[in-house]
Amino acid sequence: MEERVGLITGAGSGIGKAVAVKLSQMGIKTVLNDISKEGLDETLHLVHKQGTKAFAAVGDISISDDVDMIVDMTISEFKHIDILINNAGIIRDNWVWNMSEQMWDEVLDVNLKGAFLCSRAAIRYMGKQKWGRIINVSSISYLGNYCQVNYSSSKAGLIGLTKTLALELSQFNITVNCVVPGLIDTPMIKGINRDAIIRRTPLKRLGRSEDVANLIGFLVSHDADFITGEVIGVDGGLGLGIGL
Ligand SMILES: NC(=O)c1ccc[n+]([C@@H]2O[C@H](COP(=O)([O-])OP(=O)(O)OC[C@H]3O[C@@H](n4cnc5c(N)ncnc54)[C@H](O)[C@@H]3O)[C@@H](O)[C@H]2O)c1
Numbered sequence: 001m002e003e004r005v006g007l008i009t010g011a012g013s014g015i016g017k018a019v020a021v022k023l024s025q026m027g028i029k030t031v032l033n034d035i036s037k038e039g040l041d042e043t044l045h046l047v048h049k050q051g052t053k054a055f056a057a058v059g060d061i062s063i064s065d066d067v068d069m070i071v072d073m074t075i076s077e078f079k080h081i082d083i084l085i086n087n088a089g090i091i092r093d094n095w096v097w098n099m100s101e102q103m104w105d106e107v108l109d110v111n112l113k114g115a116f117l118c119s120r121a122a123i124r125y126m127g128k129q130k131w132g133r134i135i136n137v138s139s140i141s142y143l144g145n146y147c148q149v150n151y152s153s154s155k156a157g158l159i160g161l162t163k164t165l166a167l168e169l170s171q172f173n174i175t176v177n178c179v180v181p182g183l184i185d186t187p188m189i190k191g192i193n194r195d196a197i198i199r200r201t202p203l204k205r206l207g208r209s210e211d212v213a214n215l216i217g218f219l220v221s222h223d224a225d226f227i228t229g230e231v232i233g234v235d236g237g238l239g240l241g242i243g244l
Contacts, residue, residue, distance in 0.1 A: 005078040006220065007031040007070065009061050009118060010088030012039025014186025015137065017046070018209035019085055022217040024050035028083065031074045033057045035088070053078070061088050061114035064121075071121040080129060083220050084122040086115035086158075087137045091188060093147040104150045111154035115161060119176075123169060132174035133220045136162050137212070138231070140182045140239050159231055166229030175228035177219050181212050182235025202237030 006023045010016040012034030020030050024047045032047070032054055034040050040056040047054040057073050059066035074081045089111045092103040115136055126132030141148050142155035162178040169176060183189060183197045184207040198204055215234045218224055233239050 004028045004082040004220075005031065005074065005080055006083035006085065007033060007057075007074055007081055007118070007122065008085040008087055009033045009114065011043050012036060014188060015181065015184060015209045015212045016085070016087040017043045018213035019087060019216050020054070021046050021050065022210070022213035023083070023085075023220070024052040024054065026217060026221065027052060028220070029078055030054040031057050031070070031078070031081075033059060033061065033070050033088070035060050061118055062109040064117050067114075067117040067121050071118075071125070075125060081122050081125050082129075082131060083133045083135075084118055084126075085135050085137070085216060085220075086118055087135075088114060089137065089139075089154075089188075091148070091151050093151065095147055096149045099149060107150035108154050108157075111151065112157040112161065115158060119161070119165060123172070123174060126174050127169070127172040130173045132169070132172065134165060134169075134174065134176040135216050135219055136176070136178045138162075138178050138180045140180055140233070140235050142180065143239065162231065163229050170228060175219075175224070177224075177227060177229070178231045179212060179215050179219070180231060180233045180235065180239070182207055182233070182238035184209060184212060197238075200238065201235070202240060205236060207234065207236060 006028045008020050011020045011032035020043050037058050057070045059070045092107050136158045138158045139155040141152045166176040
């Protein structure tokens with residue numbers, strides 16, 4: 001995978017940071033995007049420790065001009081883009097009757113439109129080289145979750161995006177898959193009742209960012225060359241059964 005270049009959105013924290021480290025351990029050059037510079041310095045430091053090239057690209061993936069700028073930077077620095085990890089995501093939780101239009105729009109814009117914009121920009125280059133890998137990071141909340149009508153809808157939308165992109169992009173040898181994490185111990189879940197989640201999780205722990213990064217590492221490797229349009233859970237069994 002030495003010559004490969006991967007763009008990871010939301011790489012300044014949690015899962016995105018672990019994915020950046022995993023891809024660099026695989027010898028993949030990385031472009032580390034986040035909306036804020038804050039977390040990116042640490043990710044950059046961790047990636048450089050692996051001895052692979054990387055640079056930070058600050059930008060908001062829900063704005064198409066920013067996305068074009070990030071992809072243009074990738075091409076001018078590394079000449080190509082082979083792997084896209086649509087990882088950046090936000091939550092704005094509330095009961096549906098208290099959910100403002102703004103809370104809906106913000107979540108859909110980052111979580112779903114952002115993945116569409118990044119994919120559309122990246123495939124301009126992936127298509128020409130006839131090789132590409134796109135991984136979308138959904139969530140177990142796509143099944144439905146209290147106070148997350150915006151988030152759940154965005155994460156369910158990513159599954160439709162994955163399957164349609166997989167169909168349309170197969171002619172360019174671009175595979176598109178979706179990972180579905182359960183509860184992963186990152187800043188995103190800081191307000192959650194951890195013990196309650198652990199009790200309900202068959203494997204009796206929260207997920208680690210590395211659990212998700214390992215699955216993504218497999219999906220971007222040649223071992224996954226014949227896998228496309230798939231939706232794969234990484235949740236310690238949280239999505240199993242009827243939850244009694
Ligand atoms: N933590 C969990 O339990 C969990 C479970 C299922 C799915 N996920 C998904 O995994 C992904 C990563 O989540 P995490 O837990 O690492 O969260 P996190 O909050 O730790 O990291 C998300 C990162 O995305 C960045 N970001 C937010 N808006 C952005 C934008 N417009 N442009 C670019 N970057 C932006 C943030 O600055 C942050 O660094 C998200 O899509 C999330 O929905 C997380």
